[in-house]
Amino acid sequence: MKKGFFSFNKKKKQPASLAGLMLLTLLLPLLESCLTNTAEKSTRRSQQGVINNSNTVATGFGRILQDNPIILTGNPNLNPGFNIDMLLQLDQDFIVNDQFLSKTCINNIASCMSVTADQNTPQFNSSDAKWAYPGNSLEFLQVNTFGHLSKTIDRFHEDLQDLHTLTWGNIPFGPTYNTAIPEFIFPNNGHWMGTSNLKTFANCDVINDARFDPAAFTICLGRDLEFDDVKFAQDNTVIYHEFGHALNMIAMNMRNNTLGLIEKSDLGYLFYDEAGSIGEGLADYASYMMTYPQRPHIGEWALGRFNLQSRPLREDDPLHVAGLDTEDDSRLSYPQYLLYDPNQPEKPIEDVHYAGQIISHFLVALTEDFMSSSYCGMTQKLATSYVMYMVVESLAELGDISALGSDNNTVGYVNLNQVHALEWIKNNKPINFRSFSQAIAKNVNRIMNDFGNPRCAGGVYNKDRLERLLDSYGLLLFKNYNEDGNQEFLGHVGGNNLVNDTNRLKTVLIPKDLLMYDPNSGASKAFIIDGRSNVKSAYDNLSASGQVGSLSSQIEADLPFNNGNARVSPGELVGISLNLYNDSNSEMAGIQILANDWDHVKWDDTALPKPYKKGKLCNTFGDNFPLSSEGAADTSAEANPSLNAGDCNYITRDNGDQLNEQLAPVCFVEISEASATKWGLQEEFRESIALEPSNCLSGSSDTRDCFIRMLKGADQAIYSKINPKANYGQSIALPGQTINFSFSNIIFMEISPWIPPGTTFNCRFRTRFSNCEDCYNNDNFSKDDHLDYEFSGGEAFKLINFQFTVID
Amino acid sequence: MKKILFLSFIIMLLGGIITLQDQIDSLISDSQIIEEDSWTTYEKKEDKLVQSPSTSKELKKIGAEQTKKKSLIPKRSLSSVQMKPKNYKTYQGRRIIGHIKKDMNDINFINKVEKTWKDKLSEKLLQHRDRQAKLFIKSENSVIKIQNGSARYLEQVNITFLFKGDDSNSFKAFVDSETGEILNTWNRSIHDKVNVKAIKFTPDGTL
Numbered sequence A: 001m002k003k004g005f006f007s008f009n010k011k012k013k014q015p016a017s018l019a020g021l022m023l024l025t026l027l028l029p030l031l032e033s034c035l036t037n038t039a040e041k042s043t044r045r046s047q048q049g050v051i052n053n054s055n056t057v058a059t060g061f062g063r064i065l066q067d068n069p070i071i072l073t074g075n076p077n078l079n080p081g082f083n084i085d086m087l088l089q090l091d092q093d094f095i096v097n098d099q100f101l102s103k104t105c106i107n108n109i110a111s112c113m114s115v116t117a118d119q120n121t122p123q124f125n126s127s128d129a130k131w132a133y134p135g136n137s138l139e140f141l142q143v144n145t146f147g148h149l150s151k152t153i154d155r156f157h158e159d160l161q162d163l164h165t166l167t168w169g170n171i172p173f174g175p176t177y178n179t180a181i182p183e184f185i186f187p188n189n190g191h192w193m194g195t196s197n198l199k200t201f202a203n204c205d206v207i208n209d210a211r212f213d214p215a216a217f218t219i220c221l222g223r224d225l226e227f228d229d230v231k232f233a234q235d236n237t238v239i240y241h242e243f244g245h246a247l248n249m250i251a252m253n254m255r256n257n258t259l260g261l262i263e264k265s266d267l268g269y270l271f272y273d274e275a276g277s278i279g280e281g282l283a284d285y286a287s288y289m290m291t292y293p294q295r296p297h298i299g300e301w302a303l304g305r306f307n308l309q310s311r312p313l314r315e316d317d318p319l320h321v322a323g324l325d326t327e328d329d330s331r332l333s334y335p336q337y338l339l340y341d342p343n344q345p346e347k348p349i350e351d352v353h354y355a356g357q358i359i360s361h362f363l364v365a366l367t368e369d370f371m372s373s374s375y376c377g378m379t380q381k382l383a384t385s386y387v388m389y390m391v392v393e394s395l396a397e398l399g400d401i402s403a404l405g406s407d408n409n410t411v412g413y414v415n416l417n418q419v420h421a422l423e424w425i426k427n428n429k430p431i432n433f434r435s436f437s438q439a440i441a442k443n444v445n446r447i448m449n450d451f452g453n454p455r456c457a458g459g460v461y462n463k464d465r466l467e468r469l470l471d472s473y474g475l476l477l478f479k480n481y482n483e484d485g486n487q488e489f490l491g492h493v494g495g496n497n498l499v500n501d502t503n504r505l506k507t508v509l510i511p512k513d514l515l516m517y518d519p520n521s522g523a524s525k526a527f528i529i530d531g532r533s534n535v536k537s538a539y540d541n542l543s544a545s546g547q548v549g550s551l552s553s554q555i556e557a558d559l560p561f562n563n564g565n566a567r568v569s570p571g572e573l574v575g576i577s578l579n580l581y582n583d584s585n586s587e588m589a590g591i592q593i594l595a596n597d598w599d600h601v602k603w604d605d606t607a608l609p610k611p612y613k614k615g616k617l618c619n620t621f622g623d624n625f626p627l628s629s630e631g632a633a634d635t636s637a638e639a640n641p642s643l644n645a646g647d648c649n650y651i652t653r654d655n656g657d658q659l660n661e662q663l664a665p666v667c668f669v670e671i672s673e674a675s676a677t678k679w680g681l682q683e684e685f686r687e688s689i690a691l692e693p694s695n696c697l698s699g700s701s702d703t704r705d706c707f708i709r710m711l712k713g714a715d716q717a718i719y720s721k722i723n724p725k726a727n728y729g730q731s732i733a734l735p736g737q738t739i740n741f742s743f744s745n746i747i748f749m750e751i752s753p754w755i756p757p758g759t760t761f762n763c764r765f766r767t768r769f770s771n772c773e774d775c776y777n778n779d780n781f782s783k784d785d786h787l788d789y790e791f792s793g794g795e796a797f798k799l800i801n802f803q804f805t806v807i808d
Numbered sequence B: 001m002k003k004i005l006f007l008s009f010i011i012m013l014l015g016g017i018i019t020l021q022d023q024i025d026s027l028i029s030d031s032q033i034i035e036e037d038s039w040t041t042y043e044k045k046e047d048k049l050v051q052s053p054s055t056s057k058e059l060k061k062i063g064a065e066q067t068k069k070k071s072l073i074p075k076r077s078l079s080s081v082q083m084k085p086k087n088y089k090t091y092q093g094r095r096i097i098g099h100i101k102k103d104m105n106d107i108n109f110i111n112k113v114e115k116t117w118k119d120k121l122s123e124k125l126l127q128h129r130d131r132q133a134k135l136f137i138k139s140e141n142s143v144i145k146i147q148n149g150s151a152r153y154l155e156q157v158n159i160t161f162l163f164k165g166d167d168s169n170s171f172k173a174f175v176d177s178e179t180g181e182i183l184n185t186w187n188r189s190i191h192d193k194v195n196v197k198a199i200k201f202t203p204d205g206t207l
Ligand SMILES: [Zn+2]
Pocket: A241, A245, A280, A283, B190, B191, B192
């Protein structure tokens, strides 16, 4: 039997969240008996359920479902078409004192959220501002959506105000730590997306889909494919989840919005990546935070009932496989459970929602630890609020395009600088399970382990306890808390908390050199996708989702040169997926293959204005490429490390903007000279074949990637994980299955139509992974994190050279 | 020797701080200049690109609202006097992003502004499309991006695709003001689809 998925045994199938169901069945009568009857006389529960109309509620009030229909009925097999009125409680819910379902937010945002039935229908109005409608009506669906969203927004803003007070409210001393929350967040509407209105469609005209569109600032809640009257908006946990995405976006851009920056950072950039997985886990946690008593499961009705895609948030959920429980050694840990769908545990799946379960489970476990009567003894409300503080602090710092990370920091504390911050967030240092865990740990430590402000039952939350909890989830992926950040001059001079290595029992860190090409005989170096219809469909999808930008004008529309011969041919758009292998005895996860420009050329013509065009490749990265006889730059006179900009042993401090420094594309070309062949720049090759600069893939303004250009946005690939002593294909496909690749596994390259057939290229990719021993730290500086500028170079990566010859 | 090292460290630090201050100066707030009727709809009909101002019905469908008039937000409230960021700098009526030069008149522009940028963009966005799609483009802002000592005219746009069956995708982008080329995108849609098989590709072979 193989390790991993195939050894999972399904627990005896039980109704989803049985404990939750029982609890609610017990609580429901209690809730009703607590009724502070503001209702009018005619309110009663009958065989038909609560009479939910304007006569039975006070102004501004209505009724909404207190949970999703599966939980409220206690019937996991509930059929569509049931009478929703039966599930309403007599108690009324405050909706809004207005004639329309429009919400006002703090700091006078006149309309921060509104609900309509769908994209085509205007808002309906209630002239008496009463919001009680029959449970199966469209009006009810909108009120239900509005009521839940409104509660969530209030909770978020309340938490944010409390966090702001906790940090900036400490007059006259200022924050006790360098908070990522901007001091002037509220006057600048950084607590929202400016003054935008979050338009929500309760009966959105889409099937089997719920969606958050940050560009339009809309939430769309669709319906079931098979059963028209099964609406996603009937499931409060799905409403919370979708708002969770909005919350992630607001938190990520809290600093950017406060500063008024135009561009925004996203939590995730590919079909599958770890940032996107963290986003889904956090959105699930938003649901946990909003349900009371807390419900560690999401989507029993909208996702689970007819599609078997609900998700647990705690290990003791009956939906989970046997072997998982809340003991330290049985947590849903990284990376073992990265591809685990509890609904189909035998089938590995690379999907952000399921990978995100590790984050949601960890945050629920952290919350429950805060609530533990034998430790911090917090209420659920307080515990979830504290966890939200840590999440918001972490996202606000990691998503900061101003590169400050805090009003009190200097530029470069995070994400290099303002010019290249987005490149850092997308490619060079994307949010992954390591950086997120480290940021959360830093914030737990500074908020909960503060002797000046004992917040855990009069004491502090112990650092070792935190590390052990993280480790039980395989998330103790970092060696220090990196409080001093990553700035060029300051990033190694602050005092950092170090992780106590004895707490790392489950988390395994692997040396980067154990990531390599599959060494088995006959194994290929890469898989190639160059068939016209495949590539056309891929580009169609990637560009429609905004992941990639425009193709070069040198690549003909309709891709007529894509011939599907599994070779790289002139004029093609080609997808490649490297056949990488994990030579360690542990699972390797979050493997990233970078094909963006980096600092690996020594430029010769630095006396001229930029862009520099002449230079030689640096052979100083341990990949032994190219040999000095093959055209490598002469570094014999260089110090190592060097302080001279321009040297191979000097890494550009600002991603190539400074004098004498400039990035180079990953691909080089073999150039034949009279006596030998050597590896040279694409520009040198262009000159040697006398190709007009205007025929370069980027046009005459930039000839550095004249012949082979990585498609921006598809210039990196991610493999979720690779099993020990296996390649990626063997790790993701079931035995006997052929390997298929998703968008996130493929790097796309544009191949110039002007390349003479027979020309050979070498592309020097930088690779690494999240549970890497030596990709993020510098042992010479007490295991401190690498400074941000170092991610322009090659040291922090395992280099993989990929050679191919272009043929027709 | 140690003193020299320490001195050079201080000099580097000061140099760094000056550059940092420079960078902070380049911080800019969102001008949000909103153009009147700035949404345009594009569609491919019988292989021809057809464009029209977006109708209010279409805009509702993608959750967008037609803006009525040209306005400059944000309105400043009293408390916003405390705003930390400085006002954005402009040149030729466009907001400048990136390292701002002392004298903008000396700067080298690597492109120019052409009225056809939006048509070129729509052409590019629809040219490879197999699925039947309507494309909506809204101009949101015009900027100048300075990097590596050169300047580039850019347009900030909101792009929305509406596919058959009302599936839609939206995102924001910076686009070259001359060529319509997309340079950076953000705010992409997040879908929580159920029971939808991920699109996968079988390789054509190995190398
Ligand atoms: Zn989601």
